Amino acid sequence: MAAPSWAQVPKPLQRLFDHFPLLTYDATTLPERSRPATDDTLPTLYTFTTPEEASLGRPSFNPSCLKWQTLLRLSKVPVRILPSTNHSSPTGALPFLLPPRSVSQTPIPASKLTDYIRTHGRPLPPAPVTPRLDAYQALIDLPIRNAWLYVVYLHSGGRADGWYIEPASRDPLIRYALRNGLREAAAAEILKGTGMLGIDLEDLDMQVLEKRGQEALESLAELLRESETGWFFGAEEPGVFDASVFAYTYLLSRHVSDRDISGTVKVAAGGALDKHQMRMLEMAWPGWDKEKL
Amino acid sequence: MELTMELHVWGGAFGLPSIDPECLATIAYFTQTLSPGVFTLIPTSPSAVPTNQLPSLYIRSTNTWIPSFAAITAFIQTATSISMRTTGVVRDGPPLTPAQKADSAAYTAFLALHAAPLLALSLYVSSANWAAGTRPAYSAILPFPLAWTEPPAIRAAMTRRAEHLGMSALDTDAVAEKEERLEAAAAAAGWVTAKKTVREMLAPEQKGRIRLERLAGDVLEVLAAVDWDGVSRETRCLGLAYLALMDVTALPRPWLSDVMREKYPTCAQALKKLWAAVFPPGSKLLWVRDGPENRVLRVGARFANGLIKDVPVFGQAWHRFWAGVKRRALQSQAVGNAHKGSVGTSLAANMLFLTFATSAVLGFGSMAGYGPSLRSLGGLPAFGLPLQIWKRPLSGLAGAPYGR
Incomplete structure (x- = not known):
C-alpha cells in the first residue's frame, strides 16, 4: 500500500538525501589514556593529582583525597589512582572510588569508603570511644582546615594556581575566572564557619587564621604526646584520625614550607607531629624514598 | 589613665544578656575578669560598628576597635592590660597545664x-x-x-x-x-x-x-x-x-x-x-542604650543600606563598597588618632550622603523603568495568581483530533 501523499518526503529533500545519504557512525572509542582505567581488575580512586604522580601512586595534594589514599594504603587495598576534578564526581567532591568494571559500576563516595575498606582489605583499628575524639576532630575540620584554605587558596603566593587552575586551561581569561571562583569558594567556606553575617573576608584578620591553625596543631601535638604508642588515643595501629592529621601535616610541611605554620608542624611538642608524619609515611608508603615523596 | 571600654554586643533576649552566643560569652568573660566599673555594654547590631561584626570592643582612650571573641579575650590577657592587672582590674584564673x-x-x-x-x-x-x-x-x-x-x-x-x-x-x-x-x-x-x-x-x-x-x-x-x-x-x-x-x-x-x-x-x-x-543573683550589667548609633540619621542610613543590600547584583557590590569604606576609615582612624572626632563625623556624613544618593538614584531608576508598565497594570491579575493556566485537553472519542 502506498503511503498517503502527505506522508511522502518532498522531492527536493528526497534528492538531497539520495545525494548525501544519512549515515550513523560507530561510537568513537574511548581515548587511549582512559583504556587502562576502564577494563582492568583494580578499583580506581579518583583524586586531585597530576597524571605523572598518579601513575606512580604518590600522595595527592588535596587533604581529603590524601586521607583516603593513605587509609587505603594502610589497609592494603590495591587501587589505581587517576587524576580527576569535582565535576566528574557523582557527589560533587573528590575522592571517590570506582570498583573494577566486572564487580560493580556504582561509584563509592568518600563517606562510604570505611565500609569498603572493611570488606576489601585489612580492617582498620576501631575508632576510640571517647568524646575527646569528636572535639579534637573539630580542631582538624575548623582551624586547621581554615589555615590550609588561607595559605593555599587566598594567600597571594598560594599553591592553588599550580594545582587547580593551570592544568585546567591555558587561556588567561578562563584562568582568571577560575581563580576568582576558587578564591570565592574558599572565602565562603571560611566565613560560613564563623557564622558572621555578610562580612567580607577583609573584615577578618587573615593572619589570625594561620595563627589559629598553629594553635590547633600544637594542641594535637600535645594530645599525641600523651599517647604511649605514638599513635593518637593510644591505639596500637594508625587509624582514621591519624590519617586525617597526617593528610594536613604532610601537605603543610611539604608544600607550604615558606609559611610559619609549616614550622609549627616541625617543632610542636618536641617534634611529635613531625615524627608521627614520618612514621605514617613509613607505614603507608613502605620502602619509598622519603626525600622523593 | 582612666580606662573605659565599650563592649558592643547584640542585645538581650529570652532572659539572657545577649541573643548571640559569642556576645554572651564575651559578656560572661568580662564580668569574671574585669571589675564592674571599667566597661559598659552597648546593645547594637553589626551595621552600626566599623568592624562589621559583633562582639566588638571599643577602647576610647586609644580609639581602637577589636572584633571577635578570640581577639577580645586575647587583648584582655596581653601586655596592654598589665597595668590593669597590677591595679586589680583584671583577675587571672589559675594556670593551665x-x-x-x-x-x-x-x-x-x-x-x-x-x-x-x-x-x-x-x-x-x-x-x-x-x-x-x-x-x-x-x-x-x-x-x-x-x-x-x-x-x-x-x-x-x-x-x-x-x-x-x-x-x-x-x-x-x-x-x-x-x-x-x-x-x-x-x-x-x-x-x-x-x-x-x-x-x-x-x-x-x-x-x-x-x-x-x-x-x-x-x-x-x-x-x-x-x-x-x-x-x-x-x-x-x-x-x-x-x-x-x-x-x-x-x-x-x-x-x-x-x-x-x-x-x-x-x-x-x-x-x-x-x-x-x-551571673550571681543580684548582679547588674551596665548597659548604655542611647548611644550615637541610635540617632535617627544613623539608623536611617543603616536601614537604607539594608534595603539596598537586597537589590540583586548591585546590592552585593554596594555592600562590599560600603564595608570597604568603613574599614578604611577604621584604619586611618587607628593611624591618625589626633583627628579622631573629625574623621568619625565626616565618615558618618559621607556614608549617609552616599547611601541616600544611591537609594534616590535606584528608586528613580526603578520608577522610570516601571513607569510605562504601570499603565497596563490594570489588565494584570492580582499578585500571586498564576499568569499562565494550563487546562486539561478534552479527552474522549469526540474530542480526539489525532485518533484517526
Missing part, C-alpha cells in the same frame, strides 16, 4: 563547628521558633525600621550555617509555599485532593524528632563529658553561652532544651553551676 590548654582549644573548635549549627537549627531554621521566638526578640533589640531589614539576613546566614545537617524541612515557610502552589494547581485542574494523613498533619519538628534528637545528642554527649573546671576561662564562657541559648524554653517547639533536660541532665546541671558563678 599543656594538656588542659589543648583540650580547651579542641572544645572551643567543637562548639563553633557543631554547637553553633545546632543552635541555628533550633532558633533560626525552625519556622515556628523563628516566627514566635527569635524574630520578635530581634524586633525588640533593634531600633524601629531596622527590624524589617536585618533579621531576615541573619536568618539566611544561620540557615546556611546549618545547611549540612539536612534539616531544611523545619523551615515550613518554604515547604508551605510549595504545597499551596500544588494545591492551587490541583484545584484549578479540577482534581480531587486527598485528606491529610495523621503524619502529614504533624509539625516538622514532630516528624523529624528522632533525627533532631540524634543531632542534638551528638553535640550534647560531647559537652556532657567536659570537665568545665579543667578548661580555660574562654572555653568555659563559650560553653556557658551555647548551653544557655540551647536551654531557652520560651519557644513554641523547645525540642533542644527538652533533649538537654531529659537525656543529658549533666549538661543542664553544668549550665546551672556555671551560670550561678558568672
